[in-house]
Amino acid sequence: MTDPAPGAVLRGAVDLSSLRNRPQPPVAGDGVPAPASDGASASVPSLVIDVTDETFAQVLELSRVVPIVVDLWAEWCGPCKQLSPILEKVVLELGGRLVLAKVDVDANPQLSQAFRAQSIPLVVALVAGQPVPMFTGAVPEQQVREVFAQLLQLAAQQGVTGTAAVSGDPAPDAPAEPELPPLHAEAFDAIEAGDYARAVNAYEQALAENPRDADARAGLGQVRLLARVQDADxxxxxxxxxxxxxxxxxxxxxxxxxxxxxxxxxxxxxxxxxxxxxxxxxxxxxxxxxxxxxxxxxxxxxxxxxxxxxxxxxxx
Incomplete structure (x- = not known):
């Protein structure tokens, strides 16, 4: 492919066409809003929103302004209860650069089918109305941060660089950088810059220092994969x-x-x-x-x- 962005090969794995243009009910004050017309910001009731089969089309539109992380979960799912608080924490720390949309698969069978949720938790992103597969199962917080960094890079390459502001709140401040071990921080910065070779080197050094570093091992596998497809035709x-x-x-x-x-x-x-x-x-x-x-x-x-x-x- 000519575009090195991972999104060029991640797109289209999920067919959401049946959910795009359905008639929408009136949106209450705590519902899912449409994006602002200026394309730079959107007003939302919260950075973490519950989404249904009926309101999902509005989330697709919102993803044209700010990237959306979709968390498919269920009340009975133990790993979901481990992962969801991590997703919420990291999204809130990013101060409006991402919005988290939570989908109860038991209550929303059409979304569950559209996303092919064979196992949960399942996390998928939406960028400019297009689905981007992310990961399945409960993963460590550091891995969530690294995947979200990749998502923000992809969104920027697709021109989706807006922010979401909670209704009535002032514009969000720039998010504080998370405190990471030095080599993890170096890998995180390299991923955001699209320098996968440097990220691989940082994770390899982290594993050389601590072979039991599960976060570094998981990050290394993901970045190696992205590096291999970066310039693929x-x-x-x-x-x-x-x-x-x-x-x-x-x-x-x-x-x-x-x-x-x-x-x-x-x-x-x-x-x-x-x-x-x-x-x-x-x-x-x-x-x-x-x-x-x-x-x-x-x-x-x-x-x-x-x-x-x-x-x-x-x-x-």
Whole structure:
């Protein structure tokens, strides 16, 4: 692709067309407002809002001014109760640069279906009306901060740089920088600048100092993936993978695009097919890449569980 922004390959993984233009009920004072007409700011009742099947079209419009983080959750979901407070905390710290839209999947089946919420918590972003897959499952606070930094960078590249102000509140001050370990802070700054190579180096140094640093390991996997797709030509990658089904590098590149496009199962199946087709001496790099991608999605995700089972059957 010519645009190095990760959003160019993340877009379109979810079909929201059925929710865009439905008639909207009158919006009460505590409802979801439409964005301001100046394109630079929007007045909202809160930076954390509850969204329903009926009000979601207004959230799509709001995403043309300020990026929206959508948290799909349910009352019975234990990991949701761990993740939601983290999402709210980080969004509030950003002082209007993001809005958090919470969707109860049990009460809003159309949104649950539109976002293909096979497991929750599921976190998706909206930028200029387009969905951007983010992550599934409860993740550490540091990982949330890093993913949100990537989202803000993507939104800026798409021209979505407005802010949200709570009705009746003064304009938000610039958010305070979170206190991070020095190498994590360096990686965070590099991600915001789009310098993925520097972010990878910072995380690698953090892991060298502390191999048990789970946040650094998670961040390293995500940034490595973004770095690999940064300058990818989508059509060229697809053509190469189709032409050389046993070429490891070609299949790796296609699997990376599958992952960043939200097609997780396609990425796993592609690499598992490759693993099964190769001779034993050639398999090690494929297994390592699969384990790296499994870690990005999360061990508890059903797609990872299924893929691990298939990998085990191929190994034994």
């Amino acid at each position: 989508l059509q060229a990658v697809r053509d190469a993978a189709a032409a050389e089904p046993r070429a490891v590098d070609a299949q790796f590149a296609a699997a990376d695009l599958d992952m960043t496009g939200g097609h997780v199962e396609d990425a796993f199946d592609r690499l598992l097919d490759l693993f099964g087709a190769l001779d034993e001496p050639e398999r090690a790099p494929v297994r390592e890449r699969l384990l790296e991608l499994f870690a990005l999605v999360g061990d508890a995700d059903p797609r990872v569980i299924r893929a691990r089972g298939r990998l085990a059957s191929l190994l034994f």
